[in-house]
Amino acid sequence: MRRRAGLVLLAFAVFFAALSPLLRWYAFPRLAKIPPSQYQEVVLEAKPAVLLDYSTLKAKKVDKVTIVQTLKGNVEESEKIERSAGRDVVVWDALSYIEGPDGKMVSAIPERYIFDAHTQAPVNATGEMVDGDPVRREGIEFKWPFLTEKRDYEYFDAQTRTTAPIHYKGTRTFRGLEVYYFEQTIPWTKVPMPKKMPIEGVTAEQIAQTGMTRWYTTKRMFWVDPVTGAPVNGEEIHREELRDAKKMGMSEDTVTAFSGHVKMREDYIVDTVDLVKSQRVLVLLLTSYLPWGFLGLGIGLAALALWLEARSRRPENPTNA
Numbered sequence: 001m002r003r004r005a006g007l008v009l010l011a012f013a014v015f016f017a018a019l020s021p022l023l024r025w026y027a028f029p030r031l032a033k034i035p036p037s038q039y040q041e042v043v044l045e046a047k048p049a050v051l052l053d054y055s056t057l058k059a060k061k062v063d064k065v066t067i068v069q070t071l072k073g074n075v076e077e078s079e080k081i082e083r084s085a086g087r088d089v090v091v092w093d094a095l096s097y098i099e100g101p102d103g104k105m106v107s108a109i110p111e112r113y114i115f116d117a118h119t120q121a122p123v124n125a126t127g128e129m130v131d132g133d134p135v136r137r138e139g140i141e142f143k144w145p146f147l148t149e150k151r152d153y154e155y156f157d158a159q160t161r162t163t164a165p166i167h168y169k170g171t172r173t174f175r176g177l178e179v180y181y182f183e184q185t186i187p188w189t190k191v192p193m194p195k196k197m198p199i200e201g202v203t204a205e206q207i208a209q210t211g212m213t214r215w216y217t218t219k220r221m222f223w224v225d226p227v228t229g230a231p232v233n234g235e236e237i238h239r240e241e242l243r244d245a246k247k248m249g250m251s252e253d254t255v256t257a258f259s260g261h262v263k264m265r266e267d268y269i270v271d272t273v274d275l276v277k278s279q280r281v282l283v284l285l286l287t288s289y290l291p292w293g294f295l296g297l298g299i300g301l302a303a304l305a306l307w308l309e310a311r312s313r314r315p316e317n318p319t320n321a
Contacts, residue, residue: 092142
């Protein structure tokens with residue numbers, strides 16, 4: 001009976017030991033994915049800020065500028081692209097809507113971001129765009145990969161339509177979470193005018209014909225949960241200028257269009273941290289808790305099986321006559 005029990009335990013030991021790497025290297029890439037129907041909204045604010053007053057064509061200090069950023073999963077488009085790409089793909093239709101302190105629209109820039117559901121690597125496909133302009137992304141945007149590493153990543157900047165490194169700057173604690181801090185600085189760069197202008201009847205093409213240009217620089221900061229790859233906080237020190245502005249009848253040749261330190265609103269930080277804390281447990285189950293637990297269980301069962309086998313081979317004590 002001991003030998004039979006030892007064989008059963010050894011079989012279970014082999015099963016759990018084999019299951020450990022399968023969970024980490026087979027199940028995890030297939031189960032840990034961004035859902036194609038995900039919807040997310042984040043509100044950011046710059047308080048105070050400098051904003052161009054389009055009624056007077058002069059920059060003025062305002063109490064607040066609000067940026068509403070929405071990410072909406074497009075299931076129909078993702079299914080179309082998956083058929084040709086041969087992998088799970090997520091299509092996010094994003095919108096960055098900026099409004100002044102009076103609630104009026106300053107700009108509204110749509111994006112379509114197409115990426116691999118597990119790795120978050122961009123998938124270049126028809127429809128990928130920023131503000132109606134076709135783009136070919138390289139590098140991540142909005143989200144880091146699962147199990148983010150302590151290294152620099154390539155990050156896509158939607159304003160310039162280019163990719164540049166975003167630098168890992170160390171590990172920090174944010175709202176009880178151990179996070180990785182990243183920074184990216186985009187130097188002054190000439191960028192396109194938004195297609196949707198705040199002035200009634202004025203188009204980006206008409207402004208471009210005058211010779212006035214739009215320039216932009218930013219320092220981008222993210223606090224990223226390394227398990228899920230989700231930013232739990234984001235900030236930007238953002239500046240935009242209109243140059244050669246006298247060609248549009250402005251009093252100065254360089255005018256600030258927008259300047260401010262943009263931060264996530266507190267209630268959205270709280271909601272994001274709570275969501276990430278719940279989701280990171282699921283990722284850790286597949287990458288750490290269950291694989292190591294099953295490996296330890298397999299080793300324990302194997303040791304118990306060997307102990308029973310050793311006991312079954314001991315000679316019985318002879319009975320005294």
